[in-house]
Amino acid sequence: MSYEIVNRPHQQNFIDWSADKPEVVVLTADLTNSCEVGRWRDTYPERFFSMGMAEQNMLGVAAGLAREGFEPWLHTFAVFLYRRPLDQLQMSIAYPSLKVRLVGFLPGIMTPGGVTHQAIEDFAVMRAIPNMTILEVGDATEAESVIDVAHAVDGPVYIRQLRGEVSRLFPKDEPLVFNHARVLSEGEEITLITSGIMTEEALRAMPLIKQKGVLVKHLHVSTIKPFNDPQVVAAVTSASKGVITMENHSIIGGIGSAVAEIMAEHGAAVPLRRIGINDTYAHGASQKHLMEELGLNAQSLVAAVEGLIGRNLHIAAEDLAAARVADVHSAAKAEAL
């Protein structure tokens, strides 16, 4: 399986998109180039505000701008948008339900920056905040189209955004649609719900699993809150053998929990297997290493399927070939932390 690799899908796209939207302003906290808005700053200097390493104040300033009719787009690493400034996020932005866009980069274990940089419980925290909308992009097409979806929400939006080299899994003309999952395969035995970078990982294993005759309905979700897409509800309440969730997040409070809530509310009587970070912190290491160490990978998916159907699929690790082979040689450099 190989996909086109898009270099910095957010960078120029966001500049072009902002051209006819004078209400859009950008605030950053010392991670401007790292969040692909350095050129945006140079293009629109009069509506770019460097707030320094001071996220609590940045969130408050954004609230004030939003109250005056501007639409602030905060760009920093995902973890810095909610962990330190949680009170400001809640009282200054979420309670008044202001149009502030929190664009969080390097979610979960995508950063080698270690525990301080790893947003592994952001869904759990954000899902519990009233008025919050949560989006997560899974490929370059979604990284490009998520800004339209967020822009249309009259309330605060948190986005798990991708940067640098990003695979294009979905056709460019099939943008992210609010609260509408993508159906990647059909099947009645098992429902698989994936989001973010876990979708590409799942897609490594899916052809092999299907070859073995297992019937899997695979949905890719990008809207994490609200989490009431009728397609998702139907899929997680109708699988005959079980449901699997796969997320770049703690198994507590994220997509696995959201699916569990739906299943319980509907009385779905099949097992749920949550693939995610198993209630542990991570540490500084490569994404590949952490995915393997924490079991956020295709092997875990195969094992979960085997557990639910009660037989060994005899899929060898070497069959699950390298995740990604770039169609296009990328010139994207490693980004700063």
Next chain:
Amino acid sequence: MTKTQRASDQWLAEVAKGIRQRVLGHSLKNNGGYMSQACSAAELLSCMYGGLIDLPEVPEPLLPRPFAGTPGIAGKNRETGIEFHGGRKPDRDRLISSPAHYALVIYAAMIESGRLHEDALNDFNKDGSTVEMIGAEHSPGFETTTGSLAQAISQASGIAIARKIRKETGNTWVFMSDGEFQEGQTWEALQAASFHNLGNLKVIVDVNQGQCDGPMDQVMSIEPLASKIEAFGWEVVRVDGHDTDAIFDAGKTVTDKPLMILCYTDPVRGLPIMQSRFPTLHYLRFTSETEKATYAAAYQEMSK
């Protein structure tokens, strides 16, 4: 009629007296209230609502709305208490009140200055009312929800930036309490406001040197406050917070920097019997009928 030019000395004195009297009367009726804040801030609030801040007029004292519900997505229940401050006018000032615990005192100041109907206090701390004990953005005269302190100055900075982008000539003011200078966010906001040259941002502080646990120099000292704020790039004026001339003079300070007016105040000014409760001044609750009678007598004296 509300004030936009400097009010007369007599008006300022009457409003200040009325604030203390109204808060004391309310505290007697309800067996408790934020009384020391009325004593410390009466003059600076009379100045704020008496022309120091160029707030748009309110034609007649307004009655508070009932609580409509919490705000939600798609603009639901987003009305704030801004109407009591005359709304948004590009060439006029705005006032964001930060210390939500001063709500009773702020309501009293707005009643005395003709912005809020005097019946409003009948709704104070009543279920279903916006006249909340800890003011929130739907409360009269409030625009932000800052019961968790030090969040207003950042939001006011955002408003000041927005007004600068739109080339509005009005200033954005923040009323703060000195305890908020213990919060890190305040200092983040101070550094950002000077970095972004927010000359249209002005802060007036009730430096009453007290907080919930007692005197600030025993809980967590913030001094030397003026020199610290100056070091953050602000223009700082330190005044006697009971001297209305000094407060108005401070407001006239010509500067391109954001302006901080530190009003040093006496938390028992106008009600000296409260000194016996020192250092527990944050909230006045009567411990006995005898004590209450003493305060009732002081109220009668004040009303003469």
